[in-house]
Amino acid sequence: MSTFFDVAHYDGQKAVKRKVEVQVVGPQFYLLENERCTGPFAFADVAYVTKQGEADVYGLTGHDGWRLILSGPVPSDLKGLLPAPRRYGGWVDRLGIGKAVIAFALTSAAAVAVVLFSPQWLAPLIPDSVDDRLGDALVGDFGGRFCHTPAGDAALQKLVASLDDAPQDLRVEVANIDMLNAVALPGGNVILFDGLLKQARSPDEVAGVLAHEIGHVRERHVMQALLRQMGLAVVLGGVDGNKGAMVNNLLAMSYSRNAEAEADAHSMQALGSANILPVGTASFFDRLAQLDGSEGAVKDNIGITSYLSSHPLSASRKDAFEKSIVKGKNYKPALTPSEWTELKTMCAQDRKAKSGFGFDFN
Amino acid sequence: MNNEQLQTHSAFRFHGSWQEFARIAFPNLLLTIVTLGIYRFWATTREREYLWGKTDFIDERLEWTGRGMELFIGFIMVFLLIGLPFIVIQLVSQGLIFQGLPVLAGLLTFAMFLSLFYLTGLAYFRALRYRLSRTYWRGIRGGSDDPGFQYGLSYMWKTVLGWLPLFLMVPWAMISLWNDRWNAMSFGPHRFSANAQWTPLMKRYLLFYLVPFLIFVGAVIFGMSMAASGGTPDALGGTGMAVGGVLAIVAVLAFYIMLPLAALLFYSKYFRMAVGGLRLHTLEFEFRARAVDWVLFFLANMAIIICTLGIGYIFMPYRNWKFFVEHMEAYGEINIDELTQSQTVVEKHGEGLLDAFDVGAI
Numbered sequence: 163m164s165t166f167f168d169v170a171h172y173d174g175q176k177a178v179k180r181k182v183e184v185q186v187v188g189p190q191f192y193l194l195e196n197e198r199c200t201g202p203f204a205f206a207d208v209a210y211v212t213k214q215g216e217a218d219v220y221g222l223t224g225h226d227g228w229r230l231i232l233s234g235p236v237p238s239d240l241k242g243l244l245p246a247p248r249r250y251g252g253w254v255d256r257l258g259i260g261k262a263v264i265a266f267a268l269t270s271a272a273a274v275a276v277v278l279f280s281p282q283w284l285a286p287l288i289p290d291s292v293d294d295r296l297g298d299a300l301v302g303d304f305g306g307r308f309c310h311t312p313a314g315d316a317a318l319q320k321l322v323a324s325l326d327d328a329p330q331d332l333r334v335e336v337a338n339i340d341m342l343n344a345v346a347l348p349g350g351n352v353i354l355f356d357g358l359l360k361q362a363r364s365p366d367e368v369a370g371v372l373a374h375e376i377g378h379v380r381e382r383h384v385m386q387a388l389l390r391q392m393g394l395a396v397v398l399g400g401v402d403g404n405k406g407a408m409v410n411n412l413l414a415m416s417y418s419r420n421a422e423a424e425a426d427a428h429s430m431q432a433l434g435s436a437n438i439l440p441v442g443t444a445s446f447f448d449r450l451a452q453l454d455g456s457e458g459a460v461k462d463n464i465g466i467t468s469y470l471s472s473h474p475l476s477a478s479r480k481d482a483f484e485k486s487i488v489k490g491k492n493y494k495p496a497l498t499p500s501e502w503t504e505l506k507t508m509c510a511q512d513r514k515a516k517s518g519f520g521f522d523f524n
Numbered sequence: 525m526n527n528e529q530l531q532t533h534s535a536f537r538f539h540g541s542w543q544e545f546a547r548i549a550f551p552n553l554l555l556t557i558v559t560l561g562i563y564r565f566w567a568t569t570r571e572r573e574y575l576w577g578k579t580d581f582i583d584e585r586l587e588w589t590g591r592g593m594e595l596f597i598g599f600i601m602v603f604l605l606i607g608l609p610f611i612v613i614q615l616v617s618q619g620l621i622f623q624g625l626p627v628l629a630g631l632l633t634f635a636m637f638l639s640l641f642y643l644t645g646l647a648y649f650r651a652l653r654y655r656l657s658r659t660y661w662r663g664i665r666g667g668s669d670d671p672g673f674q675y676g677l678s679y680m681w682k683t684v685l686g687w688l689p690l691f692l693m694v695p696w697a698m699i700s701l702w703n704d705r706w707n708a709m710s711f712g713p714h715r716f717s718a719n720a721q722w723t724p725l726m727k728r729y730l731l732f733y734l735v736p737f738l739i740f741v742g743a744v745i746f747g748m749s750m751a752a753s754g755g756t757p758d759a760l761g762g763t764g765m766a767v768g769g770v771l772a773i774v775a776v777l778a779f780y781i782m783l784p785l786a787a788l789l790f791y792s793k794y795f796r797m798a799v800g801g802l803r804l805h806t807l808e809f810e811f812r813a814r815a816v817d818w819v820l821f822f823l824a825n826m827a828i829i830i831c832t833l834g835i836g837y838i839f840m841p842y843r844n845w846k847f848f849v850e851h852m853e854a855y856g857e858i859n860i861d862e863l864t865q866s867q868t869v870v871e872k873h874g875e876g877l878l879d880a881f882d883v884g885a886i
């Protein structure tokens with residue numbers, strides 16, 4: 163049994179400061195103040211509270227405001243019974259600051275890597291039903307902006323069927339929006355904008371772009387990009403509040419360079435098995451690049467990103483399409499001239515389809 | 525010695541030094557960086573432990589008992605219960621705009637804005653409650669039994685009412701909300717009473733309110749008198765242009781200097797009135813910083829941040845606390861025997877959900 167003198171004590175009931183002696187009996191202790199004796203208290207219940215100037219302050223679990231304030235050098239046999247002071251917090255104190263910094267830095271680097279690469283790993287895990295529902299929620303009937311005529315629908319259906327083995331789980335629509343763009347969205351939705359159809363000189367050109375977007379759907383790039391966007395929003399601690407910017411982002415949902423290459427490969431393969439000449443797509447890309455300076459700039463002014471800003475054009479991309487031509491192969495046009503005219507003029511014919519966006523972007 | 529008569533020196537004294545604080549702040553900065561910001565909750569806690577522990581009230585140190593884990597858990601809960609639903613709502617309203625339903629999207633966004641508005645008010649209340657419940661003096665703490673839900677509503681309608689008459693009632697709203705907040709708080713067995721007046725603030729508020737207008741009128745009058753004395757613009761020629769340029773620069777400078785100055789002038793009065801209306805049982809409080817002190821304080825802060833290329837930012841909590849404590853004053857007497865433990869609830873898991881919205885000091 164040993165006793166220590168002159169320890170300041172608050173009982174947590176009243177603000178009166180007491181000078182007490184600590185009497186240690188095994189794993190317990192008593193507090194003596196003149197004739198009064200309180201306790202026993204278990205050392206196991208003692209918790210480190212804070213450093214107060216030079217003094218270490220201890221509390222007692224379950225006793226609000228109960229304090230033992232030890233200032234000056236604490237005898238080593240008492241010190242051994244009291245909990246260690248807290249400096250940086252649990253883990254850091256246990257590891258030591260140097261090791262903790264290294265461990266945290268490595269963990270952080272791993273976490274950043276997971277956020278950057280997890281979309282590829284997570285996207286296949288998202289069930290189709292979720293993908294479909296998300297697509298319906300985002301696209302719906304596009305505010306009545308989809309164009310339909312019997313002949314135009316038939317032409318589009320033929321084009322899709324020639325480019326994909328399972329056209330029933332794709333939903334390809336033409337939107338009455340004068341914009342040089344095409345997008346793949348969740349739920350197998352692919353939207354061709356009327357502006358793109360108007361710019362195209364042959365159905366082969368549209369086929370290449372369409373097959374590229376179908377490639378994004380089939381390779382599950384859409385969900386990856388969406389996850390990446392959401393993940394980044396979460397990591398950066400907020401979502402951009404600007405509605406125009408968000409819709410714009412959705413339209414320009416950018417894919418990685420890798421994904422673009424995969425979609426191009428998918429497109430070339432689909433064109434090949436449909437016996438459609440890939441040279442049309444190559445020349446279309448070429449013209450898009452020239453247009454980008456004039457018309458594309460105008461489009462950007464109203465806050466809508468053009469196809470090229472989401473699909474950066476490189477010479478190698480165009481070359482790849484040109485090189486995928488197989489000599490001697492029996493290529494045929496993607497659509498007959500009359501089918502092509504019907505598709506191209508579908509939005510002009512469909513009076514019921516609403517045009518433009520009908521809401522303010524900025 | 526149970527009746528603590530306040531001495532001639534201030535009831536509040538601060539013994540900290542910036543060198544000591546630096547030994548806390550720099551490791552905090554390092555740990556915060558390597559943990560991608562997660563350590564900041566523990567960093568805040570360590571800084572407060574130091575600042576509170578170096579602050580005397582009458583004859584005893586203050587004690588900060590909040591824990592980093594509490595803030596962290598609060599943050600996670602806020603993220604799961606508020607942040608995540610908000611991201612989903614953002615996505616949904618984005619989809620609604622996409623589908624041409626901007627009205628519905630607008631309503632959804634408005635509802636989101638309203639709930640954020642409400643939660644901000646709640647957060648102010650909860651932050652104050654959290655700080656009081658974690659602040660001990662002589663083993664006694666503060667707190668409140670009011671969860672603050674009612675205050676959240678008051679915050680909404682009083683803020684809006686303050687804005688409605690061309691923002692002229694803002695001082696009323698600020699003071700009224702301050703009083704509401706503090707009237708719900710207590711320390712030990714005693715309830716705070718706050719009855720600060722708002723009308724004495726109006727003179728300085730109007731000054732702040734009229735500064736842009738006065739500068740504009742001043743510039744116009746000056747310009748006109750120049751034109752009148754200088755004759756025709758032709759005769760003035762180059763000098764006229766130069767004078768005009770100088771005038772514009774002076775007006776812009778006046779705007780950027782006068783406006784913050786007027787704002788500080790108002791804020792210093794606001795804080796003096798607000799603290800001056802505060803009572804705790806037999807104690808009265810005073811905040812003695814005048815406008816000049818605030819101006820010098822801010823200029824020094826700016827100088828420190830600029831001269832250290834931004835690193836000085838980590839000393840701002842120290843400077844703020846020091847400024848606050850050194851200008852606080854209390855009058856009256858405390859009966860230590862009467863000061864018994866607070867019976868207010870302390871949530872077991874540290875604190876409830878919204879204390880993580882740890883917004884500004886009192």
Ligand SMILES: [Zn+2]
Nearest residue numbers: 378422425473
């Ligand atoms: Zn693409």
